[in-house]
Every structure is written in C-alpha cells, then in structure tokens.
Amino acid sequence: MSYPYSGSPGRGLINSQVPEQYHQESNLPSSILDDFHNAAAETEFEVSANTRRNYATSFSIFQDYCQHHGMSALPADPRAVISFIGHQKDLYLESGVQLSKATLITRLAAIRFYHLQAGFRTPTDHPMLLRIMRGISRNQYRQQAHYDQQPIMYTELARLLAAVDSQQSGLLKVRDKALITLGFQGGFRRSELASLQTQHLTFLHDKLRVRLAFSKSNQQGGKEWKDLPYSEQFAAADYVRRWLEISQLSSGHLFRSISRCGKFTRPYERKMPGSSGRNSGFLNGDDVYRTVKKYCKIAGLGESWFGAHSLRSGCVTQLHENDKDTLYIMGRTGHTDPRSLRHYLKPK
Structure with a gap:
C-alpha cells in the first residue's frame, strides 16, 4: 500500500513550505518506520469509500482534459482548473440538461483532495474560481435537471x-x-x-x-x-x-x-x-x-x-x-x- 507522503521532494503529508529534507521517508530512523506506516494507514479512513470513488472518477476526467491540452493536472495551474470548469459547465447530457452545480462542486472537491493529498497547494481557492462558482449558482439560464425522489409514505x-x-x-x-x-x-x-x-x-x-x-x-x-x-x-x-x-x-x-x-x-x-x-x-x-x-x-x-x-x-x-x-x-x-x-x- 502506498501513502501520499512518499514520492519526490516537496510532496507529503507535511505542508510544502517545510524544508524538503523533512519530506524524505529515507531520513527517518529505520526503528520508527513501522510506527510511521502504522499511523499513515489511518489516512484510508479520511474519506468514505464512496467519496473516494467519486473523487477518483472526477479527477480522472480532469486529468484527461489536462492531458488533451498539454497541461499539468497535478500540480495544476488555477487557470487550468478555471478552463476545465468552463468546459464542464457547458456540457449537455443525453437527457438534454447540463451538469448540475453539485456535480461541478464534486469535480472541484476532487481536484482539491488530490492536491492536498500530494502535498501541493490547492488551485481551487483562486478568487476568480470562487467568483465563477457563485455566478453559476445564480445563473437562471442554465438547464439543469431538478429531480427529487417522491416520498414513500x-x-x-x-x-x-x-x-x-x-x-x-x-x-x-x-x-x-x-x-x-x-x-x-x-x-x-x-x-x-x-x-x-x-x-x-x-x-x-x-x-x-x-x-x-x-x-x-x-x-x-x-x-x-x-x-x-x-x-x-x-x-x-x-x-x-x-x-x-x-x-x-x-x-x-x-x-x-x-x-x-x-x-x-x-x-x-x-x-x-x-x-x-x-x-x-x-x-x-x-x-x-x-x-x-x-x-x-x-x-x-x-x-x-x-x-x-x-x-x-x-x-x-x-x-x-x-x-x-x-x-x-x-x-x-x-x-x-x-x-x-x-x-x-x-x-x-
């Protein structure tokens, strides 16, 4: 099992502003490695299995978009994320409606999750992106599905x-x-x-x-x-x-x-x-x-x-x-x- 603290310098559980030598698992005394792995295993419960699956799907879509345009998905430039949302918000499903705001929020949550997990600053906090999401919330011209299951009484x-x-x-x-x-x-x-x-x-x-x-x-x-x-x-x-x-x-x-x-x-x-x-x-x-x-x-x-x-x-x-x-x-x-x-x- 791999954990998000391992990998290249500058990535890990610790904030990326910490000197990079502290990110290296190899710098730890061998006598505490088992304890380190034992603690890190708890990150599996950080989010639910369903949330993890949803994030994996959403981030895969973002990766495909970045790869198609020759951009980095991890770490991602905030402008790449903004462009991705611009693409996603205008997609139409087979039912003839656009992706809901909740789906777009899930896409952003996945991007944020993978960046923080890898030790990078999240690009989803960019002021322009926050303004865009507020605008989408108030855009009455978007054609979204409004579906609620009826109550069983x-x-x-x-x-x-x-x-x-x-x-x-x-x-x-x-x-x-x-x-x-x-x-x-x-x-x-x-x-x-x-x-x-x-x-x-x-x-x-x-x-x-x-x-x-x-x-x-x-x-x-x-x-x-x-x-x-x-x-x-x-x-x-x-x-x-x-x-x-x-x-x-x-x-x-x-x-x-x-x-x-x-x-x-x-x-x-x-x-x-x-x-x-x-x-x-x-x-x-x-x-x-x-x-x-x-x-x-x-x-x-x-x-x-x-x-x-x-x-x-x-x-x-x-x-x-x-x-x-x-x-x-x-x-x-x-x-x-x-x-x-x-x-x-x-x-x-």
Missing part, C-alpha cells in the same frame, strides 16, 4: 410490503420487510442501513433503539442513535426480530446476502482494511438501492419517481403529517440543521 409502504410478499423465498421476504420498514421508520440513508450491525440494536420495552456508529453527519464516531417506537404504524421492530430469528444472526452486519435459491444466507466475510480479498456476504448501499427499486417496480409505483432515498424522505414527510415538530423529526433523521429538512419534506 404509509400508502406506498403498504404496497411495497405486498410486493415483497409476492416473492417465493421466505428468507428473502423476511429480510426485505425488515430492510424496508427499518429504512422508513428510522429515516436511514442507504449507506447507514447497509452498515448496521446486530450489536447496534437494542429492543427496549416500548421502542427499538438503533445505534449509529458512524453517519454522514457523524463522521467522527460520536454517540448517535435512533429511538423507533413500537406504537407507530408499520413499526420495524417485529420485522427486524423476525429476521434475526430466521437468519439466526448474533453478530456482524444485520442485512446479509441470500443465496440464489433463496434458502440460505451467503458465507459472511469482512476483510480488514489493507488486506487482500473482498468483503462478502452482506448488502452494500447499492444493494439497498436496487432492492427498493425492485419492489417499487413490482408495486407499480414507478421506478423513475421512487428509490431508496424515498424511504428517508417519506419518514420526514409522514412524521410531519403526523404533527410531529421539527426537533422530533431531526432527532429521528439525525439532521443538525432544520433548514436541511426542506430537501426531504414534501408538502401535504
């Missing part, structure tokens, strides 16, 4: 569960009912559902408590949990209990992969970071997305309007229609800013 949830019942595999039915109801009642992101462990669940006398070891708004591993009352309609607790009973799970990931025949959970293996091989035997965020989309199609809800995010949006909207106040809803979803709920809350 009680009516749609009942149809989804009926669609799950149409499946032949009893094991699959039990798992997917637990997945859908827990995703809805807890307002979970799909990545959060996929990462839940059996030890994160506590069945109390009146509610199911679900601890989140990490989440998008809790990336430092602070204390966070969701309390899901048994009294709510379509409460997930009984579905989750049934899944734990039939799957006989006592540790590890909650939502496991199921064999093609539908009778067994697949062998479970979770690799330590940096080791060879792949994780296997449990669902990831994309699996959660595909599962929800599959049942939306079976239920006739329309694949283009509903998805995994519809569970989270539906949780917010349904609680609002149940006359719960903003603080209660934020406690359920984990939002830290009430303004963020506007994206999830659909009007009555």
Whole structure:
C-alpha cells in the first residue's frame, strides 16, 4: 500500500513550505518506520469509500482534459482548473440538461483532495474560481435537471410490503420487510442501513433503539442513535426480530446476502482494511438501492419517481403529517440543521 507522503521532494503529508529534507521517508530512523506506516494507514479512513470513488472518477476526467491540452493536472495551474470548469459547465447530457452545480462542486472537491493529498497547494481557492462558482449558482439560464425522489409514505409502504410478499423465498421476504420498514421508520440513508450491525440494536420495552456508529453527519464516531417506537404504524421492530430469528444472526452486519435459491444466507466475510480479498456476504448501499427499486417496480409505483432515498424522505414527510415538530423529526433523521429538512419534506 502506498501513502501520499512518499514520492519526490516537496510532496507529503507535511505542508510544502517545510524544508524538503523533512519530506524524505529515507531520513527517518529505520526503528520508527513501522510506527510511521502504522499511523499513515489511518489516512484510508479520511474519506468514505464512496467519496473516494467519486473523487477518483472526477479527477480522472480532469486529468484527461489536462492531458488533451498539454497541461499539468497535478500540480495544476488555477487557470487550468478555471478552463476545465468552463468546459464542464457547458456540457449537455443525453437527457438534454447540463451538469448540475453539485456535480461541478464534486469535480472541484476532487481536484482539491488530490492536491492536498500530494502535498501541493490547492488551485481551487483562486478568487476568480470562487467568483465563477457563485455566478453559476445564480445563473437562471442554465438547464439543469431538478429531480427529487417522491416520498414513500404509509400508502406506498403498504404496497411495497405486498410486493415483497409476492416473492417465493421466505428468507428473502423476511429480510426485505425488515430492510424496508427499518429504512422508513428510522429515516436511514442507504449507506447507514447497509452498515448496521446486530450489536447496534437494542429492543427496549416500548421502542427499538438503533445505534449509529458512524453517519454522514457523524463522521467522527460520536454517540448517535435512533429511538423507533413500537406504537407507530408499520413499526420495524417485529420485522427486524423476525429476521434475526430466521437468519439466526448474533453478530456482524444485520442485512446479509441470500443465496440464489433463496434458502440460505451467503458465507459472511469482512476483510480488514489493507488486506487482500473482498468483503462478502452482506448488502452494500447499492444493494439497498436496487432492492427498493425492485419492489417499487413490482408495486407499480414507478421506478423513475421512487428509490431508496424515498424511504428517508417519506419518514420526514409522514412524521410531519403526523404533527410531529421539527426537533422530533431531526432527532429521528439525525439532521443538525432544520433548514436541511426542506430537501426531504414534501408538502401535504
């Protein structure tokens, strides 16, 4: 495994203004190299795996652009980045719309990430580039896609569960009912559902408590949990209990992969970071997305309007229609800013 501190002089974890001799791994006493590598290995967790993949894709696009025009991508001149954004903002997708502002921001975030990782100053802080992005934000003539998944609420949830019942595999039915109801009642992101462990669940006398070891708004591993009352309609607790009973799970990931025949959970293996091989035997965020989309199609809800995010949006909207106040809803979803709920809350 290689780390961003290694390489040519002037590159490393330390700021590039530090004398270059301090950047050389060869200058370290051999007696501390193992400790140095052990500490540097933690940079793998600096950003999530999904973010790392998105950054790799965006930076690859930037590299191709620079190579085509004979410019350096790393380090990059701020004018090269400005030119790249000028090219990207006028691209049209097959759907006839232009790249969204969020996509352009991701492109810049990737360029910044790779520069800082390599020990270079980021070119994305150039004043002209900041002005350009403010202008793009206010440009009402850009043709962007404005697409929000519709919320899954009680009516749609009942149809989804009926669609799950149409499946032949009893094991699959039990798992997917637990997945859908827990995703809805807890307002979970799909990545959060996929990462839940059996030890994160506590069945109390009146509610199911679900601890989140990490989440998008809790990336430092602070204390966070969701309390899901048994009294709510379509409460997930009984579905989750049934899944734990039939799957006989006592540790590890909650939502496991199921064999093609539908009778067994697949062998479970979770690799330590940096080791060879792949994780296997449990669902990831994309699996959660595909599962929800599959049942939306079976239920006739329309694949283009509903998805995994519809569970989270539906949780917010349904609680609002149940006359719960903003603080209660934020406690359920984990939002830290009430303004963020506007994206999830659909009007009555």
